[in-house]
Amino acid sequence: MALAQGLVKPEGFEVKDRPDDGGRWLVVVWRESPSDAPGAKYVLFGSTSEGGPWTQVAEVDSKAPEGFQNSNPKMFWLADLFEQAKHRHYLEIRSIPHPTKANHSIPLWNASSRSTGPKRSYYFRLEMVRESTGERLVVGSGDAQPIANLWDSSKSTIFLGCVGFCALVLTMIRRARKNPDMFVRRIPGLDAVDEAIGRATEMGKPVLYLNGLLGMESISTIASTSILGRLARRIAQYDSQILVPCYDPVVLPICQEIVREAYLDAGRPDAFREESIYFLSNDQFSYVAAVDGIMMRDKPAANFYMGYYYAESLLLAETGAATGAIQIAGTDSVTQLPFFIAACDYTLIGEELYAASAYLSRDPMQLGSLKGLDYGKAVLIAMLLVGTLLVSFELDFVRKLFATF
Amino acid sequence: MSQETKRPIARWVIFLLVALAAVIPYLMKFELPELPAEVVDALYKEVEALPEGTPVLISFDFDPGAEAELDPMARAILRQCFRKKLRVINLSLYMPQAVPLMQGVIRDISKEYEGRVTKGTDYVVVGFSPAAQASINGMGEDFYSVFPRDMDDRPLKGMPVMKGISTLKDFGLVIDLAAGSLPDYWLVFGQSKHHFKMGLGCTAVMATDYYPYLQSKQLVGMIGGMSAGYRYEKLVGIPGPAGSAMRSLSVIHLLIVALVIVGNIVYFAQRRR
Amino acid sequence: MRFFKRTIPLALTFVIGVVFFLQPFSPHPFSGKLLELFSNWVAIVASVSLVLGLGSLFLVHLGKIRKQGAGWGYSAVLLSCFFWISVAGFWPMKVDDPQHEGQTIWKIGGDGVIESHYFWIYWNVYRPCGATMFSILGFFIASAAFRAFRARSLEATLLLVSAVIIMVGNIPWGFEWGGGLAGSLKGVNWLPDFTKAQTLGPDIRDWVLTVPNMAAKRAILFGVVLGGIATSLRIIFGIERSYLGGGRD
Numbered sequence: 001m002a003l004a005q006g007l008v009k010p011e012g013f014e015v016k017d018r019p020d021d022g023g024r025w026l027v028v029v030w031r032e033s034p035s036d037a038p039g040a041k042y043v044l045f046g047s048t049s050e051g052g053p054w055t056q057v058a059e060v061d062s063k064a065p066e067g068f069q070n071s072n073p074k075m076f077w078l079a080d081l082f083e084q085a086k087h088r089h090y091l092e093i094r095s096i097p098h099p100t101k102a103n104h105s106i107p108l109w110n111a112s113s114r115s116t117g118p119k120r121s122y123y124f125r126l127e128m129v130r131e132s133t134g135e136r137l138v139v140g141s142g143d144a145q146p147i148a149n150l151w152d153s154s155k156s157t158i159f160l161g162c163v164g165f166c167a168l169v170l171t172m173i174r175r176a177r178k179n180p181d182m183f184v185r186r187i188p189g190l191d192a193v194d195e196a197i198g199r200a201t202e203m204g205k206p207v208l209y210l211n212g213l214l215g216m217e218s219i220s221t222i223a224s225t226s227i228l229g230r231l232a233r234r235i236a237q238y239d240s241q242i243l244v245p246c247y248d249p250v251v252l253p254i255c256q257e258i259v260r261e262a263y264l265d266a267g268r269p270d271a272f273r274e275e276s277i278y279f280l281s282n283d284q285f286s287y288v289a290a291v292d293g294i295m296m297r298d299k300p301a302a303n304f305y306m307g308y309y310y311a312e313s314l315l316l317a318e319t320g321a322a323t324g325a326i327q328i329a330g331t332d333s334v335t336q337l338p339f340f341i342a343a344c345d346y347t348l349i350g351e352e353l354y355a356a357s358a359y360l361s362r363d364p365m366q367l368g369s370l371k372g373l374d375y376g377k378a379v380l381i382a383m384l385l386v387g388t389l390l391v392s393f394e395l396d397f398v399r400k401l402f403a404t405f
Numbered sequence: 406m407s408q409e410t411k412r413p414i415a416r417w418v419i420f421l422l423v424a425l426a427a428v429i430p431y432l433m434k435f436e437l438p439e440l441p442a443e444v445v446d447a448l449y450k451e452v453e454a455l456p457e458g459t460p461v462l463i464s465f466d467f468d469p470g471a472e473a474e475l476d477p478m479a480r481a482i483l484r485q486c487f488r489k490k491l492r493v494i495n496l497s498l499y500m501p502q503a504v505p506l507m508q509g510v511i512r513d514i515s516k517e518y519e520g521r522v523t524k525g526t527d528y529v530v531v532g533f534s535p536a537a538q539a540s541i542n543g544m545g546e547d548f549y550s551v552f553p554r555d556m557d558d559r560p561l562k563g564m565p566v567m568k569g570i571s572t573l574k575d576f577g578l579v580i581d582l583a584a585g586s587l588p589d590y591w592l593v594f595g596q597s598k599h600h601f602k603m604g605l606g607c608t609a610v611m612a613t614d615y616y617p618y619l620q621s622k623q624l625v626g627m628i629g630g631m632s633a634g635y636r637y638e639k640l641v642g643i644p645g646p647a648g649s650a651m652r653s654l655s656v657i658h659l660l661i662v663a664l665v666i667v668g669n670i671v672y673f674a675q676r677r678r
Numbered sequence: 679m680r681f682f683k684r685t686i687p688l689a690l691t692f693v694i695g696v697v698f699f700l701q702p703f704s705p706h707p708f709s710g711k712l713l714e715l716f717s718n719w720v721a722i723v724a725s726v727s728l729v730l731g732l733g734s735l736f737l738v739h740l741g742k743i744r745k746q747g748a749g750w751g752y753s754a755v756l757l758s759c760f761f762w763i764s765v766a767g768f769w770p771m772k773v774d775d776p777q778h779e780g781q782t783i784w785k786i787g788g789d790g791v792i793e794s795h796y797f798w799i800y801w802n803v804y805r806p807c808g809a810t811m812f813s814i815l816g817f818f819i820a821s822a823a824f825r826a827f828r829a830r831s832l833e834a835t836l837l838l839v840s841a842v843i844i845m846v847g848n849i850p851w852g853f854e855w856g857g858g859l860a861g862s863l864k865g866v867n868w869l870p871d872f873t874k875a876q877t878l879g880p881d882i883r884d885w886v887l888t889v890p891n892m893a894a895k896r897a898i899l900f901g902v903v904l905g906g907i908a909t910s911l912r913i914i915f916g917i918e919r920s921y922l923g924g925g926r927d
Contacts, residue, residue: 414824416821419817419820419821419824420817420820420821422820423816423817423820424817427816437850437851438850438851438853438854439850439853440849440850440852440853440880441853441877441880442880443884468808469804469805469806469807469808469809469812470808470809470811470812471812472805472808472809473809473812473813502800502804502808505797505800505801505805506805535721536717536718536720536721538713538717539713539714539717539718542710542713542714543714546710609848613887613891613892613895614895616887616888616892617892617896620888630848632848632849632850651849651850654849655849655850655851657816657820658845658846658848658849659846659849659851660820661819661820661823661824661845662842662845662846664820664823664824665823665824665827665838665841665842668824668825668827668828669827669828669829669838672828672829672830673829
């Protein structure tokens with residue numbers, strides 16, 4: 001090894017476990033050196049045992065920005081807020097090249113995450129090289145064990161934000177118990193529900209209700225089934241008929257149960273017909289073709305499209321419009337909203353679908369959650385305005401605090 | 406009350422006009438002018454910049470309904486990849502019905518490049534995996550845990566086309582050709598976790614949803630809809646189905662604009678009366 | 679009975695809701711395995727529930743055929759197609775064995791090639807039907823646009839104008855006309871430079887898509903996500919119970 005002339009050893013060399021990961025990564029960190037310049041390189045060697053054999057893991061130019069991530073939020077997210085990370089170099093290591101098998105690498109494992117056994121240490125040595133003069137300098141060596149972390153601290157701000165919002169909603173729900181009289185603005189689409197059902201009863205035609213094209217794992221489908229329950233109760237009271245063709249087989253028995261209970265609550269168990277809630281198909285266009293056929297043959301007087309829809313939204317709405325039905329749609333599918341707005345009489349936009357259950361039932365606890373949601377939005381708007389103002393004056397620590405990684 | 410407002414033009418007349426606007430230009434052969442699109446050019450340039458032998462993952466996530474929009478761009482991308490001698494790994498996470506479409510495109514384009522590309526060395530079809538979220542998570546940790554074998558039941562590990570690939574990070578570019586919600590899964594569980602380069606081909610309706618990802622550079626480029634697919638075909642330099650479809654699309658767009666204008670003229674005339 | 683129909687489901691909803699609220703914040707492999715386990719179970723339950731759906735389908739259509747109700751012929755067609763494609767899916771055919779060149783093996787349902795019965799149905803029936811249904815959208819969009827795009831109010835006029843801008847901007851002639859308009863505005867000194875750009879048409883279209891459209895979409899998305907969180911909280915804490923059937927008791 002040539003004598004280290006002119007190369008200045010950087011300080012602070014460390015090998016450590018990468019924080020906030022699943023035990024598959026290590027990080028090698030060191031501070032900048034005054035010798036960092038074009039032509040000077042850092043070469044990292046790794047081994048699974050202290051005495052070697054060593055294989056080259058990485059080689060980076062000391063001044064190349066793509067060689068390092070000087071402000072890695074995962075590693076230095078707190079320090080990065082205060083700009084301390086800019087004078088550190090680091091490399092993330094996921095595997096070490098195999099010493100004998102070409103094109104093979106040894107992935108880093110935390111033994112406890114993969115098998116029961118002793119934890120493994122991995123060894124690294126960093127050298128600084130200047131090829132033009134043949135200088136070589138050992139910066140440092142060390143070892144570490146990758147550890148699977150239980151908590152991702154870089155997402156703590158997001159977690160706190162979520163918990164804060166949840167606390168706000170729960171507080172408003174509690175408050176609603178004491179003060180049940182809460183103002184909620186008019187939602188024309190929901191006010192028109194009675195009108196739609198009345199029209200169907202007068203004409204002696206059924207009401208068609210669709211739950212959307214997602215399963216019960218989707219919030220929009222759950223919101224839709226909750227609206228179905230309230231709607232079915234009113235339909236039972238009006239002595240009208242409901243048709244619920246289902247796209248998802250899991251949604252089918254739930255809808256049957258909901259409608260059955262609704263008819264029972266309305267005192268009309270005899271009027272309930274299980275065959276009016278049935279499965280059609282869980283293929284998108286087969287379902288749409290079948291529903292369009294139902295609309296053209298049975299000519300329902302009122303169509304409700306509540307849930308998540310894809311491209312078939314306009315097919316449904318236009319066919320319904322052609323039959324002269326009153327149409328009320330509610331979806332959180334942002335891409336399909338324009339089609340429903342153009343083709344339906346009333347449309348519930350986004351969260352109005354989620355609010356529908358609370359709106360129709362006027363249950364104080366559900367209304368309380370709506371209030372909490374509104375206050376949460378107000379906080380979000382305030383943060384957006386404050387954040388925009390701060391960033392305009394190049395104070396972007398708030399933005400970094402809430403960056404998702 | 407929802408009854409159809411009195412139309413000055415009957416519905417069937419509108420449908421007939423649309424049918425004629427679709428069929429007649431399709432049968433005619435006239436050239437269309439250029440239609441530049443920055444985001445499409447960006448994806449093209451990204452693929453062009455990849456060195457020979459770089460592995461590219463293409464996810465075919467569309468069904469027969471969206472085939473008309475997505476098939477032309479799939480063919481154009483595959484032609485470009487084969488021309489550049491990139492290694493192409495093809496899969497689907499959307500639904501089983503997407504797999505024959507994927508096989509059809511690859512069969513046709515690989516026939517065009519017969520003798521220049523070989524299955525197993527230059528491209529492979531690994532098949533379908535359900536539960537897209539779990540599959541993308543799995544591929545991010547270990548590709549072979551999700552797809553151990555290709556569609557011909559051959560083990561993927563050791564195949565020349567899979568050399569150097571163990572996770573999603575090892576791909577030079579991942580392109581999702583999607584008609585459903587799959588891009589959201591790819592972006593949230595794939596790109597933002599593993600930071601690979603990602604491009605998107607999607608229907609025109611969906612394209613507007615993904616502009617924020619272009620702005621944040623999570624997507625390197627996007628082909629949104631038929632007109633963007635047409636632009637990509639022009640860039641690749643081999644005419645494809647988007648060219649003839651674009652003629653019909655252009656005329657239909659103008660027809661709809663004309664119908665809207667006529668409708669408003671009649672509306673205001675009726676109001677004045 | 680109430681214990682099984684109400685208490686256990688509510689308790690399970692609460693526990694699993696809280697666990698999966700915390701899951702994205704944990705990078706530990708156990709967290710990933712838990713997500714994978716539940717995702718797989720969701721897929722399994724959905725597949726098994728297909729049997730329920732098929733049962734419902736059979737009941738409805740067999741009932742119609744038996745009673746010879748209106749449209750019973752369509753029910754007969756549906757059920758016979760169901761059996762036809764099921765049989766085709768189990769129909770074996772000889773394909774080349776990729777593991778042993780020159781040999782052939784029997785494969786259930788074929789190998790993706792058109793010559794197999796199953797894939798003949800896919801390529802010649804299912805695929806054209808799917809494409810046709812999607813294509814009908816083109817007609818319906820024209821019909822809906824003609825009906826809905828009337829300048830009744832300021833908002834309706836804005837909707838109308840932006841729709842025209844996007845439609846014209848998406849076609850090659852729109853690019854030419856935009857360029858022509860930009861050319862004709864070159865002599866007008868007091869207009870800003872962007873109005874004289876060759877790409878005026880696509881620029882205006884892109885501005886409409888990326889600025890007002892994106893702002894509105896983001897706002898709706900914020901509402902949807904926050905509304906989703908609030909709805910999820912109602913479900914986790916048992917305030918919203920309609921999915922259990924029948925609402926609160």
